[in-house]
Amino acid sequence: xxxGSLAAALRQADAVGRFTGFDRDRERGARAQTLGIVDDLAVxxxxxxxxxDLVILAVPVRANQMVCAAIAETxxxxxxxxxxGSTKFEVVAAAEAELPDASxxxxxxxxxxxxxxxxxxxxxxxxxGRLCILTPTARTAAATLAACQALWQAVGARVICMDAARHDxxxxxxxxxxxxxxxALAAAVGAVADEVSGLSGGGFAxxxxxxxxxxxxxxxxxxxxxxxxxxxxxxxxxxxxxxxxAVHDGDAAAIETxxxxxxxxxxxxxG
Amino acid sequence: xxxGSLAAALRQADAVGRFTGFDRDRERGARAQTLGIVDDLAVxxxxxxxxxDLVILAVPVRANQMVCAAIAETxxxxxxxxxxGSTKFEVVAAAEAELPDASxxxxxxxxxxxxxxxxxxxxxxxxxGRLCILTPTARTAAATLAACQALWQAVGARVICMDAARHDxxxxxxxxxxxxxxxALAAAVGAVADEVSGLSGGGFAxxxxxxxxxxxxxxxxxxxxxxxxxxxxxxxxxxxxxxxxAVHDGDAAAIETxxxxxxxxxxxxxG
Numbered sequence: 264x265x266x267g268s269l270a271a272a273l274r275q276a277d278a279v280g281r282f283t284g285f286d287r288d289r290e291r292g293a294r295a296q297t298l299g300i301v302d303d304l305a306v307x308x309x310x311x312x313x314x315x316d317l318v319i320l321a322v323p324v325r326a327n328q329m330v331c332a333a334i335a336e337t338x339x340x341x342x343x344x345x346x347x348g349s350t351k352f353e354v355v356a357a358a359e360a361e362l363p364d365a366s367x368x369x370x371x372x373x374x375x376x377x378x379x380x381x382x383x384x385x386x387x388x389x390x391x392g393r394l395c396i397l398t399p400t401a402r403t404a405a406a407t408l409a410a411c412q413a414l415w416q417a418v419g420a421r422v423i424c425m426d427a428a429r430h431d432x433x434x435x436x437x438x439x440x441x442x443x444x445x446x447a448l449a450a451a452v453g454a455v456a457d458e459v460s461g462l463s464g465g466g467f468a469x470x471x472x473x474x475x476x477x478x479x480x481x482x483x484x485x486x487x488x489x490x491x492x493x494x495x496x497x498x499x500x501x502x503x504x505x506x507x508x509a510v511h512d513g514d515a516a517a518i519e520t521x522x523x524x525x526x527x528x529x530x531x532x533x534g
Numbered sequence: 535x536x537x538g539s540l541a542a543a544l545r546q547a548d549a550v551g552r553f554t555g556f557d558r559d560r561e562r563g564a565r566a567q568t569l570g571i572v573d574d575l576a577v578x579x580x581x582x583x584x585x586x587d588l589v590i591l592a593v594p595v596r597a598n599q600m601v602c603a604a605i606a607e608t609x610x611x612x613x614x615x616x617x618x619g620s621t622k623f624e625v626v627a628a629a630e631a632e633l634p635d636a637s638x639x640x641x642x643x644x645x646x647x648x649x650x651x652x653x654x655x656x657x658x659x660x661x662x663g664r665l666c667i668l669t670p671t672a673r674t675a676a677a678t679l680a681a682c683q684a685l686w687q688a689v690g691a692r693v694i695c696m697d698a699a700r701h702d703x704x705x706x707x708x709x710x711x712x713x714x715x716x717x718a719l720a721a722a723v724g725a726v727a728d729e730v731s732g733l734s735g736g737g738f739a740x741x742x743x744x745x746x747x748x749x750x751x752x753x754x755x756x757x758x759x760x761x762x763x764x765x766x767x768x769x770x771x772x773x774x775x776x777x778x779x780a781v782h783d784g785d786a787a788a789i790e791t792x793x794x795x796x797x798x799x800x801x802x803x804x805g
Contacts, residue, residue, distance in 0.1 A: 374733070374734075374735040375735065375736075376735075376736075377736060393735070394732070394733070394735075396733075432729070433729055433730045433733050434733065436722075436723045436726055436729075436730050437723060437730045437733050437734040437735070437737075437738045438734070438735060438737050438738065440719065440722070440723065441719060441737045441738045441741040441742070442737060443774075443777055443781075444715055444719050444741060444774075445737075445741055445796070446773075446777065446792060446793050446796035447770055447773035447774045447777055447792070447796070448711065448712060448715050448770060448773075448796075449795075449796035449797075449799045449800040449803070450773045450792055450795040450796045450799050451707075451711070451766070451769040451770045451772070451773045451799075452707045452708060452711065452766075452769075452799060452800075452803050453795060453796070453798060453799015453800065453802055453803055454769065454799065455707055455769070456799060456802035456803050458703070458704055458707075459704045459707050459708045459803060460802065460803060460805055461665070461805055462645070462665070462667075462704050462705065462708050463645075463708040463709070463803050463804055464645040464646065464647075464664070464665075464708070464709060465646075465647075465648060466708075466709050466712045466713060466716075466744045467708045467709065467712045467803065467804070468804065469740045469741070469743045469744065470712040470715060470716055470740070470741055470742075470743070470744060471712070471796075471800050472740045472741070473737045473740065473741060474796040474797065474799075474800045475797060475800055475801075476793075476797075478790050478793045478794055478797065479790075481789075481793055482786055482789045482790050482793060485780075485781050485789055486781075486784060486786060486789070489781055489782070489784065492781055493778065493781060493782060495722070495723075496774065496777070496778050496781070498722040498723075498725065498726070499718055499719060499722045499774075500774065500778075501722070502717075502718035502719075502721045502722045503714075503715075503718045503767065503770075503771065503774075506714055506717065506718055506767070507764065507767050507771075509756075510714075510756050510757075510760055510763055510764060510767070511760070511764060513757060513760065515753055515757060518752075518753045518756055518757070519749050519750075519753050521717060521718070521721055522717050522747075522749045522752055522753060523749055524720075524721040524724060525716070525717035525718070525719075525720040525721045525724070525742075525745040526720075526745065526746060526747075526749065527724060528720045528721050528722075528723060528724015528725065528727060528745075529720040529723075529724065529742050529745045529746055530746075531724055531727035531731065532720070532723050532724060532727050532730060532731060532734050532738065533734055533738070533739065534731055534732055
C-alpha cells in the first residue's frame with residue numbers, strides 16, 4: 264500500500280520516469296503492474312535496483328537488512344536510497360551497515376496508511392497534507408537529505424527531521440501502542456464472539472479498526488521497537504490497573520478523574 | 535444527543551405530537567428548544583411528564599432511579615415509559631421499582647451515537663438501520679412491548695429483544711470495554727503528550743475516538759455494569775500480558791499468532 268501509493272504519487276507529480284517493482288509475492292507484483300503502479304517487474308531486489316536513480320524500500324521493517332544486503336552489489340553509486348518503515352533506528356542502522364555508501368541513504372516514515380495493505384489499497388493522494396518524518400544521521404549527505412525532502416514534498420507531505428531513536432520512542436506511544444491495544448482488544452472480544460456477534464457498534468469498529476492490519480508488518484514493528492513498546496505497554500497497564508481498581512471499588516470520583524484525563528489527553532496529543 | 539435525536543426522528547416520522555423537554559442543565563434545555571427539538575421546557579421531571587402519553591428517559595444510567603421516583607406521582611396511568619441507556623439490568627430494576635405501573639415500562643438501548651453529546655449533536659437519522667435492543671421482563675405488558683417496538687421501527691431501527699442481564703454481559707465486551715481501553719490509552723499517551731504532540735496519525739485518532747466521550751455518562755455505565763466490565767477487563771488483561779511477554783521475549787511466532795487472532799476475532803465479532 265505505502266510503496267504503491269508513493270510510486271503512484273511520484274508519477275502523478277511527474278517526479279519520476281520509469282518504475283521497476285519487486286515484490287516477494289509474485290501475484291502482488293503482477294497486480295501492481297496491472298494497475299499501472301510499476302512499469303516493469305524485476306526477478307529479485309538486485310535486478311530491481313540495477314540502473315536506478317532512486318530506490319524505495321517498502322517492506323516489513325525487519326526485511327530491510329536483507330534487502331539492503333541483496334541490492335548492495337548492483338546499486339549505482341549515485342542512487343538515492345530511502346525507506347518508508349514505521350520504525351527507524353534498526354532500519355537506519357541496517358541500511359548504513361549494508362549499503363555501499365551510507366551517505367546516500369535517508370530513512371523516512373510517512374504518517375499515512377491504514378489497516379489495508381497491497382497494491383489495490385494504493386492511493387496517489389495518500390500523503391497529501393500528512394507528516395513525513397525523515398531520520399538523517401551524521402553519515403547522511405546534505406544532498407541526500409535535500410533530495411529526500413523534495414521527494415516527499417512533491418507528493419504533498421509536510422516534512423520534518425528527527426533523531427531515529429527519538430522517533431521510535433515517540434511512535435511507540437502514538438502508533439505502536441494503539442495497534443497493540445487494538446490487537447489485544449479484538450483478540451479478547453473475538454474469544455467471546457459467539458455471545459456478542461451482531462451487537463457491536465461504532466465504538467468497537469473504530470477502536471479495533473487497526474486490528475485488521477497486516478500480521479507480518481506489525482510483527483516486525485513490534486520486534487524492531489521492543490523497548491519503546493514495552494515502556495508504552497507499561498504506561499497503559501498502569502492506567503488500566505487504576506481503572507480496574509476504581510470499577511472494582513465502585514469509586515465514582517476515580518473513574519471521573521480518569522475519563523477527564525482521557526478527554527484532555529486526547530486533545531493534547533492530537534493538538 | 536440520543537434523547538434529542540430520538541425526539542427529532544419521531545417528529546420526522548410524524549409519530550408524535552408535542553414534545554416537552556427537561557434537562558438538568560438549563561442552557562442545554564434552552565438550546566434543544568432553540569433547535570426545535572422540543573416544543574416546551576419543563577421546570578422539573580415531574581412537570582415534564584404531566585399529561586404525557588410517552589416518556590423517554592435519556593439521562594446517565596444511574597440517574598434513572600431518581601428520575602423515575604420524581605415522575606411517579608404526575609405520570610398518567612396510561613403513559614408508556616422507556617429509556618435509552620447503555621446498561622439495562624440496573625435501569626430496568628430501578629424503573630420497575632419506582633414507577634407506579636411496571637407493566638408500562640420497557641427498557642431500550644439503541645446501538646447508535648458517538649463520542650459527542652448534547653442537543654447540537656442530535657441527528658434525526660441517527661437510528662436508521664441501527665440495532666435497538668429492547669429488554670422486556672415478565673412484568674412488561676405485551677402492549678407496552680409492541681408500542682416500544684413500533685416506536686423504534688418508526689425511526690428506522692432494527693429491533694431485537696434480549697434479557698437485560700445478558701445485554702449487560704455482552705455489551706461489556708463490545709462497547710464498555712472498548713470505551714475503557716480508549717480512556718486508558720488516551721490517558722496514558724496524554725501523560726507523555728509533550729513528547730508526541732503532532733506525531734499521531736489515524737491509528738491513534740480512531741483507537742481513541744470514543745475517549746472523547748462524556749464523563750458522567752460513562753462513569754455511570756461503568757458503575758452500573760461493574761461485574762460485566764471487570765470480566766471483560768480481565769479478558770483484555772490476559773491478551774495484553776501475553777503480548778507483553780511475546781514482545782519482551784522477542785517471540786515472533788507468538789506475536790504473529792496474536793495478531794492473526796485479532797484479525798479473525800474482529801471479523802467474527804463484526805460479522
